[in-house]
Amino acid sequence: MTHIPLAQQLLDTCAALLLLLSFAMLSQRRVVTLVNLYAAQGAVLAAATLLLAWRTGEDHLYVSAALTIALKVLFLPWLLHRLIRRLEVYWDTEPLLNVSGNMLVGLVIVVFAFSLAQPITLLASTATRGAIGIAVSVVLLAFLMMITRRKAMSQVVGFLSMENGVFFGAMSASYGMPMVVELGVALDVLVAVLVMGVFFFQIRERFDSLDLHHLETLKEHE
Amino acid sequence: MELVFLLGFPVLGAALLGILGAHRRAPEINAALSLATFIASCALAARVIGHGSLLFGDEQFFIDPFNVFLVALTAFVGLTTALFSRPYMRVEVDHGRLTPARLRLYHSMYQLFMFTMLLALTTNNMGLMWVAMEGATLSTVLLVTLYRTPASLEAGWKYFILCGVGIAQALFGTILLYVAAEKVLGAQGMTALLWTHLDAVKTQLEPTVLALAFVFLLVGYGTKVGLVPLHSWLPDAHAEGPTPISAVLSGLLLNVALYTVVRSKVLVEGSLHSRLPSVLLMGFGLVSVVVASLLLWRQRDIKRLFAYSSIEHMGIATFAFGMGGPIANFAALLHMTVHSLTKSSIFFTAGHAAQKAGTQIMEHIRGLITLSPTVGWGLMLGSLAILGVPPFGVFTSEFLILTTAMRDQPWATPILLAALAVAFAGIFSKVQPMVFGETTGRRLPHAPALLPVFTHLAIVLLLGLYIPPYLAEWYRAAAHLIGG
Numbered sequence: 038m039t040h041i042p043l044a045q046q047l048l049d050t051c052a053a054l055l056l057l058l059s060f061a062m063l064s065q066r067r068v069v070t071l072v073n074l075y076a077a078q079g080a081v082l083a084a085a086t087l088l089l090a091w092r093t094g095e096d097h098l099y100v101s102a103a104l105t106i107a108l109k110v111l112f113l114p115w116l117l118h119r120l121i122r123r124l125e126v127y128w129d130t131e132p133l134l135n136v137s138g139n140m141l142v143g144l145v146i147v148v149f150a151f152s153l154a155q156p157i158t159l160l161a162s163t164a165t166r167g168a169i170g171i172a173v174s175v176v177l178l179a180f181l182m183m184i185t186r187r188k189a190m191s192q193v194v195g196f197l198s199m200e201n202g203v204f205f206g207a208m209s210a211s212y213g214m215p216m217v218v219e220l221g222v223a224l225d226v227l228v229a230v231l232v233m234g235v236f237f238f239q240i241r242e243r244f245d246s247l248d249l250h251h252l253e254t255l256k257e258h259e
Numbered sequence: 260m261e262l263v264f265l266l267g268f269p270v271l272g273a274a275l276l277g278i279l280g281a282h283r284r285a286p287e288i289n290a291a292l293s294l295a296t297f298i299a300s301c302a303l304a305a306r307v308i309g310h311g312s313l314l315f316g317d318e319q320f321f322i323d324p325f326n327v328f329l330v331a332l333t334a335f336v337g338l339t340t341a342l343f344s345r346p347y348m349r350v351e352v353d354h355g356r357l358t359p360a361r362l363r364l365y366h367s368m369y370q371l372f373m374f375t376m377l378l379a380l381t382t383n384n385m386g387l388m389w390v391a392m393e394g395a396t397l398s399t400v401l402l403v404t405l406y407r408t409p410a411s412l413e414a415g416w417k418y419f420i421l422c423g424v425g426i427a428q429a430l431f432g433t434i435l436l437y438v439a440a441e442k443v444l445g446a447q448g449m450t451a452l453l454w455t456h457l458d459a460v461k462t463q464l465e466p467t468v469l470a471l472a473f474v475f476l477l478v479g480y481g482t483k484v485g486l487v488p489l490h491s492w493l494p495d496a497h498a499e500g501p502t503p504i505s506a507v508l509s510g511l512l513l514n515v516a517l518y519t520v521v522r523s524k525v526l527v528e529g530s531l532h533s534r535l536p537s538v539l540l541m542g543f544g545l546v547s548v549v550v551a552s553l554l555l556w557r558q559r560d561i562k563r564l565f566a567y568s569s570i571e572h573m574g575i576a577t578f579a580f581g582m583g584g585p586i587a588n589f590a591a592l593l594h595m596t597v598h599s600l601t602k603s604s605i606f607f608t609a610g611h612a613a614q615k616a617g618t619q620i621m622e623h624i625r626g627l628i629t630l631s632p633t634v635g636w637g638l639m640l641g642s643l644a645i646l647g648v649p650p651f652g653v654f655t656s657e658f659l660i661l662t663t664a665m666r667d668q669p670w671a672t673p674i675l676l677a678a679l680a681v682a683f684a685g686i687f688s689k690v691q692p693m694v695f696g697e698t699t700g701r702r703l704p705h706a707p708a709l710l711p712v713f714t715h716l717a718i719v720l721l722l723g724l725y726i727p728p729y730l731a732e733w734y735r736a737a738a739h740l741i742g743g
Contacts, residue, residue: 153471156465156467156468156471157435157438157468157471160438160439160442160465160467160468161438162442176427176431180424183420183424189416192420196420196423196424196427199424199427200427200430203427203430203431203434206431206434207434207437210434210435210438211434211437211438211441214386214434214437214452215384215386215451215452217319217384217386217387218384218386218387218389218390218433218452221386221387221389221390222386222389222390222430224390225390225393225394225397228394228397229393229397229423232397232400232401232419233419235401236400236401236404236412236415236416236419239404239407239412240412240416242407243407243408243409243412244409244412
């Protein structure tokens, strides 16, 4: 048996956990639990970044791990929880969610993602290139989650989880992006969530609910 | 230095107007800041014409003939829209659709939106370009929902989620580009996302990864261009937001998004040695033209009608960029210019018309010409211009695109011609009764600002009759940069 370094094994574990968390989100009906799962995904992402930083000695990865912890593990989940409390949607669930169907589609998506990632994996020279397929899977699973949800809050979590996947992809394919870009992306995500918060209040004020079926009247006029 | 002013004025403006709030003179301050930005853009353009392409700020900013003309156009339409919005938004407040407090948000975000677009145009860093494009969505999403009506909230949410998902795909494409570039330009290079460096080594970039990157970039930024089938946010956002925002979305944001697509195409084409990017652009472009011209017929809302017309025209420009070659690129750039000027002037008049009639439903807008000859004629001339009637510039660009298509892609010419004819009939049959016929409207407390409308139309007319040699030279240089 070939010897695989410990850090590599831990990194692979993190990647597997990320995929597992994506599936957990896909099958989760309760909005509050979704936010917790998102925070867990952020934590795994931060752990993976730290491991990678330690293994490769790339200093900027420490900064981006710190950024991940601050933004995706602490601030955004806190903000979303606060919003859930203020908007009184604590007990909101997705009533019409076909969990088993979603899971099956999810499986197909993972196979597709790995075949899509093949050429990138061949090109990348990083130690973590095996995980690129997982990153693509996380992006596509988040996309699937967004199109199957009816609650505004779940769509937002799907959006954020998609960003996690993209971020993990950047990390595993090229040890992250240049710092200025990473900062810019983090800023955009932060502003996006703040704008969404404002948005939620506007929707609530108008419809007394965060259910998106109220927002389906603008169809083409037949 | 010009660049500092160009990007500085809008940021300063956003902060200033945010602090001043519902000041009585806020619309004038907004216009003055836009004027300052426009002057800075002219100075920058003059410098590029004099000295050629420029790099600024540690190579993070790059100005060449291709983007400087879009910078000037963006700043110009930003200025005229600010002038138009002055009386328009006052009327909206008088009609009780808005509170003065919301005007604070409006003015501040307007300047921020201008900043993000100018940043997306001038930056040399593909990553920053992404950040700026996402910033452009974020700064306008609360403007689309400015009226807080159920329909506007729905439009805003759709805009937000669709463009958010789209832009996430574009980020993934940018990362793929970075992965491929890192191989050639060296790891940890801050240079691996700089467009000028990528352009220099584009032939060495790994083709499969770049093809994949282009698909993601095209889907991502294409969502913002409004290419069918990624367009569904566009008509809603245009119809439900305030009219000045419809004008800048249609006239500017779509252009900037198309600019990012073309920048990506240049890189990918250099690496690929295949027709894939061209074929994709032509395909998306043609589908957009056809679908939009058919959907035009079903519209009842005046702003939705012209939003679909924007999809159609963006499709034409995308198709032309897909064909490539010096003439098609030239025509596409010209088309972006004239479409942007004409469409924003149409939105100006459509906004005033809707205010006078008290509705955006076209069946209830009648007899504009008796009510206000200038608004009526403005709408009529604008519609004729956008439909490609001869003396106007749109005719010139469409003619160039069609003749090039006849030579290079003969199969596409009948489809394009048919779609243009369908769109012509669709728009003309709806605009004609709105302009002529019995009047139903009312007088407005603030005189409409029609100077921007007729300035735009005059420029479009001028471009149709005669393109000044320096401008033609400029377009040619830009077309050359895009390649072909």
